Amino acid sequence: xxxxxxxxxxxxxxxxxxxxxxxxxxxxxxxxxxxxxxxxxxxxxxxxxxxxxxxxxxxxxxxxxxxxxxxxxxxxxxxxxxxxxxxxxxxxxxxxxxxxxxxxxxxxxxxxxxxxxxxxxxxxxxxxxxxxxxxxxxxxxxxxxxxxxxxxxxxxxxxxxxxxxxxxxxxxxxxxxxxxxxxxxxxxxxxxxxxxxxxxxxxxxxxxxxxxxxxxxxxxxxxxxxxxxxxxxxxxxxxxxxxxxxxxxxxxxxxxxxxxxxxxxxxxxxxxxxxxxxxxxxxxxxxxxxxxxxxxxxxxxxxxxxxxxxxxxxxxxxxxxxxxxxxxxxxxxxxxxxxxxxxxxxxxxxxxxxxxxxxxxxxxxxxxxxxxxxxxxxxxxxxxxxxxxxxxxxxxxxxxxxxxxxxxxxxxxxxxxxxxxxxxxxxxxxxxxxxxxxxxxxxxxxxxxxxxxxxxxxxxxxxxxxxxxxxxxxxxxxxxxxxxxxxxxxxxxxxxxxxxxxxxxxxxxxxxxxxx
Amino acid sequence: xxxxxxxxxxxxxxxxxxxxxxxxxxxxxxxxxxxxxxxxxxxxxxxxxxxxxxxxxxxxxxxxxxxxxxxxxxxxxxxxxxxxxxxxxxxxxxxxxxxxxxxxxxxxxxxxxxxxxxxxxxxxxxxxxxxxxxxxxxxxxxxxxxxxxxxxxxxxxxxxxxxxxxxxxxxxxxxxxxxxxxxxxxxxxxxxxxxxxxxxxxxxxxxxxxxxxxxxxxxxxxxxxxxxxxxxxxxxxxxxxxxxxxxxxxxxxxxxxxxxxxxxxxxxxxxxxxxxxxxxxxxxxxxxxxxxxxxxxxxxxxxxxxxxxxxxxxxxxxxxxxxxxxxxxxxxxxxxxxxxxxxxxxxxxxxxxxxxxxxxxxxxxxxxxxxxxxxxxxxxxxxxxxxxxxxxxxxxxxxxxxxxxxxxxxxxxxxxxxxxxxxxxxxxxxxxxxxxxxxxxxxxxxxxxxxxxxxxxxxxxxxxxxxxxxxxxxxxxxxx
Numbered sequence: 001x002x003x004x005x006x007x008x009x010x011x012x013x014x015x016x017x018x019x020x021x022x023x024x025x026x027x028x029x030x031x032x033x034x035x036x037x038x039x040x041x042x043x044x045x046x047x048x049x050x051x052x053x054x055x056x057x058x059x060x061x062x063x064x065x066x067x068x069x070x071x072x073x074x075x076x077x078x079x080x081x082x083x084x085x086x087x088x089x090x091x092x093x094x095x096x097x098x099x100x101x102x103x104x105x106x107x108x109x110x111x112x113x114x115x116x117x118x119x120x121x122x123x124x125x126x127x128x129x130x131x132x133x134x135x136x137x138x139x140x141x142x143x144x145x146x147x148x149x150x151x152x153x154x155x156x157x158x159x160x161x162x163x164x165x166x167x168x169x170x171x172x173x174x175x176x177x178x179x180x181x182x183x184x185x186x187x188x189x190x191x192x193x194x195x196x197x198x199x200x201x202x203x204x205x206x207x208x209x210x211x212x213x214x215x216x217x218x219x220x221x222x223x224x225x226x227x228x229x230x231x232x233x234x235x236x237x238x239x240x241x242x243x244x245x246x247x248x249x250x251x252x253x254x255x256x257x258x259x260x261x262x263x264x265x266x267x268x269x270x271x272x273x274x275x276x277x278x279x280x281x282x283x284x285x286x287x288x289x290x291x292x293x294x295x296x297x298x299x300x301x302x303x304x305x306x307x308x309x310x311x312x313x314x315x316x317x318x319x320x321x322x323x324x325x326x327x328x329x330x331x332x333x334x335x336x337x338x339x340x341x342x343x344x345x346x347x348x349x350x351x352x353x354x355x356x357x358x359x360x361x362x363x364x365x366x367x368x369x370x371x372x373x374x375x376x377x378x379x380x381x382x383x384x385x386x387x388x389x390x391x392x393x394x395x396x397x398x399x400x401x402x403x404x405x406x407x408x409x410x411x412x413x414x415x416x417x418x419x420x421x422x423x424x425x426x427x428x429x430x431x432x433x434x435x436x437x438x439x440x441x442x443x444x445x446x447x448x449x450x451x452x453x454x455x456x457x458x459x460x461x462x463x464x465x466x467x468x469x470x471x472x473x474x475x476x477x478x479x480x481x482x483x484x485x486x487x488x489x490x491x492x493x494x495x496x497x498x499x500x501x502x503x504x505x506x507x508x509x510x511x512x513x514x515x516x
Numbered sequence: 517x518x519x520x521x522x523x524x525x526x527x528x529x530x531x532x533x534x535x536x537x538x539x540x541x542x543x544x545x546x547x548x549x550x551x552x553x554x555x556x557x558x559x560x561x562x563x564x565x566x567x568x569x570x571x572x573x574x575x576x577x578x579x580x581x582x583x584x585x586x587x588x589x590x591x592x593x594x595x596x597x598x599x600x601x602x603x604x605x606x607x608x609x610x611x612x613x614x615x616x617x618x619x620x621x622x623x624x625x626x627x628x629x630x631x632x633x634x635x636x637x638x639x640x641x642x643x644x645x646x647x648x649x650x651x652x653x654x655x656x657x658x659x660x661x662x663x664x665x666x667x668x669x670x671x672x673x674x675x676x677x678x679x680x681x682x683x684x685x686x687x688x689x690x691x692x693x694x695x696x697x698x699x700x701x702x703x704x705x706x707x708x709x710x711x712x713x714x715x716x717x718x719x720x721x722x723x724x725x726x727x728x729x730x731x732x733x734x735x736x737x738x739x740x741x742x743x744x745x746x747x748x749x750x751x752x753x754x755x756x757x758x759x760x761x762x763x764x765x766x767x768x769x770x771x772x773x774x775x776x777x778x779x780x781x782x783x784x785x786x787x788x789x790x791x792x793x794x795x796x797x798x799x800x801x802x803x804x805x806x807x808x809x810x811x812x813x814x815x816x817x818x819x820x821x822x823x824x825x826x827x828x829x830x831x832x833x834x835x836x837x838x839x840x841x842x843x844x845x846x847x848x849x850x851x852x853x854x855x856x857x858x859x860x861x862x863x864x865x866x867x868x869x870x871x872x873x874x875x876x877x878x879x880x881x882x883x884x885x886x887x888x889x890x891x892x893x894x895x896x897x898x899x900x901x902x903x904x905x906x907x908x909x910x911x912x913x914x915x916x917x918x919x920x921x922x923x924x925x926x927x928x929x930x931x932x933x934x935x936x937x938x939x940x941x942x943x944x945x946x947x948x949x950x951x952x953x954x955x956x957x958x959x960x961x962x963x964x965x966x967x968x969x970x971x972x973x974x975x976x977x978x979x980x981x982x983x984x985x986x987x988x989x990x991x992x993x994x995x996x
Contacts, residue, residue, distance in 0.1 A: 404951040404975030
């Protein structure tokens with residue numbers, strides 16, 4: 001039936017039934033039309049039903065979070081189906097060198113630089129690298145070779161600076177990565193990226209992801225503990241904020257618990273006079289009842305986190321004094337960690353605490369050491385920094401190893417970026433400064449899951465660009481997760497419409513060359 | 517001139533010809549078919565059951581279009597003598613397409629619903645899609661063949677379609693019956709014949725100098741141009757079999773004669789030589805790598821040799837493959853009950869039940885004794901790691917532990933054990949890690965440990981065993 005050219009009502013086209021034709025014919029037409037329509041439509045309906053089924057399921061799934069509650073592992077405690085595979089490491093200890101250690105003064109040996117002293121670094125090497133405001137105005141970029149000699153150590157003959165005599169002793173146990181690179185050139189975004197996989201504040205950090213994904217190994221201590229090292233006022237200390245151990249959009253119970261760096265790691269730990277354990281317990285029970293009521297009324301999951309944290313605090317009243325009581329440590333401990341370890345708040349003391357936490361089932365410990373931001377007076381400051389950290393790091397790895405803990409503990413040593421080969425400010429025979437450098441920096445790992453005794457990746461003659469095997473921060477984090485049995489690409493949490501992960505939406509890869 | 521005229525006429529006629537509705541339909545339908553896999557991405561997760569239910573009719577229906585498609589050339593050929601057969605061929609062709617589309621839809625439901633994914637599934641699906649597109653084109657080309665306008669196009673298309681069918685069907689067969697379903701029961705000589713034709717593989721050379729030292733060099737420096745993606749000079753270096761075959765210029769190396777070997781010559785030319793390899797300014801081989809290659813060729817270039825003079829094989833510690841334990845899922849209720857009554861936990865090593873369980877006592881260590889341990893005996897086959905550090909177990913614990921046949925790691929640090937009954941552990945063939953630090957174990961009691969075949973890591977820190985602090989690892993008790 002052709003439509004009249006002037007008829008614009010497409011919704012209700014003229015049908016034969018509207019035409020002035022005999023009623024018998026109309027009935028006949030209606031009968032035919034109905035059957036055809038019925039069959040045709042029923043077919044279509046089935047098709048659409050199938051399609052709708054597929055689509056609605058996709059939509060539903062996209063709203064659900066990543067948790068797969070039906071996995072068999074859920075019954076033994078892990079509702080997320082983690083670890084994805086049998087892990088090499090159960091726990092990790094992260095020694096964070098805040099400020100950006102100069103890689104060419106510690107690990108990235110560049111013997112050819114001596115001949116380049118005070119010559120300008122070629123522009124071709126610098127390329128289009130953005131500079132910080134601190135050196136962007138410099139007319140010259142004079143090459144500053146390392147002030148300290150390097151030596152070959154261990155069976156592997158790895159080059160290490162004379163500043164790190166203790167690290168040199170354990171060099172065969174380390175997996176050195178010379179080609180870590182980052183996107184940021186300033187401290188805050190760089191340290192955020194390193195810890196949370198994102199330059200902006202607000203995302204969960206590595207430790208919070210691990211606490212969320214793997215859960216606790218013990219009832220009495222937090223899953224994720226942060227230790228800060230007392231600052232040395234002679235060093236250039238960049239701020240370290242609690243955003244670095246925040247749980248971001250994950251529940252607050254996964255945030256890192258910071259212990260103070262003084263003699264009293266947790267304030268008001270003891271019950272006040274007149275309050276015994278039973279009274280304290282009763283008080284907490286009542287508080288919990290009130291909180292449960294609030295939870296029922298408001299439905300904020302953070303209330304759950306609050307309840308859990310009160311309980312943890314109660315148990316920590318007895319577990320923390322035991323943890324920090326070093327009186328039973330044998331003399332061999334003090335020989336290993338050095339005299340610093342007797343003073344609460346030093347790096348060596350924190351390393352010793354980290355070992356004790358590893359023994360007591362703390363999943364993730366992060367120790368911050370600030371002061372590596374050596375813009376000037378490298379020759380004056382760097383030896384102090386190395387002296388403060390070298391023996392502690394060595395003692396930690398060695399202690400874990402002799403106690404049989406290194407097999408399933410991953411130790412990580414890293415800063416947020418590297419430093420430039422050219423001097424910031426004046427270069428003299430005696431001294432120089434180094435600016436921030438994001439294109440390459442050196443980190444190391446040791447223990448469960450990584451291949452000992454290797455130096456991974458190569459940088460160019462100026463330790464400025466990577467020539468072989470780059471490891472982006474995201475790849476670095478993906479590799480850490482892999483050692484702990486987690487496939488970073490499947491470890492997601494739905495927030496703000498995205499399947500968020502530690503390795504951020506940009507593709508990341510586990511670095512196979514680092515794995516044992 | 518005439519040719520040019522003809523060409524312009526042809527172009528003009530092409531220009532004037534409007535696209536027929538049939539072609540338009542074909543294009544639209546093909547585009548839809550090709551879009552299908554992107555719409556329903558096979559993401560490896562299972563979906564609604566009823567999708568799978570419908571999908572399970574795929575294997576049933578699939579043989580219908582196959583049969584008809586095979587029938588098609590027979591009808592066309594036989595139609596030379598009997599016109600009726602040729603006429604029915606057109607009908608069969610349409611029917612093939614119709615049933616084919618339904619089959620594809622069911623197949624996708626099956627794969628999508630059942631969470632199937634992987635190369636073979638993808639190949640099977642893409643094969644089917646291409647097959648349907650080809651059928652559409654056949655339908656378009658057939659009238660011209662019937663009218664005698666184009667004699668060759670339709671038969672050629674039909675042949676291609678049949679080849680696609682064979683390949684796709686083979687993928688489907690591999691899915692249902694396993695990838696070796698054709699060769700599994702093949703008579704010996706025939707198998708031998710086909711083996712040479714099958715894809716090259718280096719699987720047989722695991723652990724050899726070739727696999728550990730030589731192949732990585734090729735892999736890093738050469739395979740970008742001489743591999744599966746590019747085959748410059750007809751040479752591939754990604755598999756040993758292809759390596760010995762050589763390229764356009766013949767064999768690339770002469771066993772026992774590195775200087776005569778083309779491969780060594782080309783990588784050691786001067787950088788400016790136009791025959792220098794790797795070409796195009798890629799990273800040259802290092803002196804070490806060249807030396808390794810020479811040493812290997814000098815020793816005969818064997819793919820299996822496990823040691824070659826002058827080459828140090830990387831000491832990557834050979835991992836003992838984890839022995840899968842049984843599935844404990846059925847014991848889940850018991851496991852939960854145990855935890856509530858004892859406080860000690862059985863924790864899954866990973867999401868895979870076959871990775872086993874860890875016995876974790878840390879929260880109840882001060883109360884966990886031999887009797888408590890004995891109660892975990894019925895989970896013995898599933899426990900791969902026992903964390904008994906700082907518990908109050910004694911030497912009696914070895915009676916129970918000897919029944920933990922799948923135990924890989926045993927922590928007894930800081931316990932009262934004296935090592936008196938260590939011999940009972942010798943039945944634990946999977947045990948690789950034993951921590952006795954901080955116990956009263958003496959060196960004389962360690963002898964039985966020699967009989968544990970896989971023990972690699974033994975820790976005796978702060979014990980009277982006399983092996984003081986530093987690190988007793990590897991080899992000490994390794995009987996090999």
